[in-house]
Amino acid sequence: MGWHDVSVRRPVSVIAHRGASEDAPEHTLAAYRMAIEHGADGLECDVRLTADGHLVCVHDRRVDRVSNGRGAVSTLELADLAALDFGSWKDPYEKPESMDRHGRSVLTLDRLLRLVKESEQAGRRVELAIETKHPTRWAGQVEERLVALVREYGLTDSVRVMSFSARSLHRVRRALPQVPTVFLMQFLLPRHREGRLPPGVGITGPSMRIIRNHPDYVIRAQRAGHRVHVWTVDDPLDVELCARLDVDGIITNRPRQVIDQLRSL
Numbered sequence: 001m002g003w004h005d006v007s008v009r010r011p012v013s014v015i016a017h018r019g020a021s022e023d024a025p026e027h028t029l030a031a032y033r034m035a036i037e038h039g040a041d042g043l044e045c046d047v048r049l050t051a052d053g054h055l056v057c058v059h060d061r062r063v064d065r066v067s068n069g070r071g072a073v074s075t076l077e078l079a080d081l082a083a084l085d086f087g088s089w090k091d092p093y094e095k096p097e098s099m100d101r102h103g104r105s106v107l108t109l110d111r112l113l114r115l116v117k118e119s120e121q122a123g124r125r126v127e128l129a130i131e132t133k134h135p136t137r138w139a140g141q142v143e144e145r146l147v148a149l150v151r152e153y154g155l156t157d158s159v160r161v162m163s164f165s166a167r168s169l170h171r172v173r174r175a176l177p178q179v180p181t182v183f184l185m186q187f188l189l190p191r192h193r194e195g196r197l198p199p200g201v202g203i204t205g206p207s208m209r210i211i212r213n214h215p216d217y218v219i220r221a222q223r224a225g226h227r228v229h230v231w232t233v234d235d236p237l238d239v240e241l242c243a244r245l246d247v248d249g250i251i252t253n254r255p256r257q258v259i260d261q262l263r264s265l
């Protein structure tokens, strides 16, 4: 894995949040290709289940903000989503060459895993952090489909699964014990203050707000044996704080700028 050295004790992994989503429309193939070109160590994506059982990379419950369509992902079939444009909402922006018609289509997890595989085969290894969105609604279907796809692509070494739901992570670990899991936290609850995580979870994913308010959480979690991956870190002052605190991963919408900053520290 291409770690970026900084003048701190440990390397920091830079993970592109929804792809290089500051520069390209989030969750599009173009945004992920760009993140790889920009040198990201990892890619982050959210997954939701369509009405006909496919996993697509969309953050919101509805498609309205990021496409020219309307409606909840869970009520639309993949063919409905494929007819929509998930890129133009971001216009005008500097389009990368990779922003062809396919670059702005809805992105399936299947296609994103293929990109990771193709990148690996071309000698550029990149990790994929998959976040399950509202998995409890689907009684395990999200995890089941995710596990099947990761197995199909033989990418258990390159994937980790993230969630705000401990139950979702537990389901994934039961099927794929070798895949690392990340427990996401928006706020630091008293039961997590000392760095404890749900059983079996190896990585903690605190929000940047937690790190600003409780910087000592990083060392507590690391002493408890966990890696710390912070989201979403775009402000240079936050990047500096994360580097100073020696976090293990920075999840950001602007991987190129963060990599440049870490190199200059």
Ligand code: G3P
Pocket: 017, 044, 046, 059, 131, 184, 205, 231, 232, 251
């Ligand atoms: O990487 C974790 C982060 O993405 C969680 O928040 O709302 O951006 O999915 P959200």
Ligand code: CA
Pocket: 044, 045, 046, 131
């Ligand atoms: Ca996410």
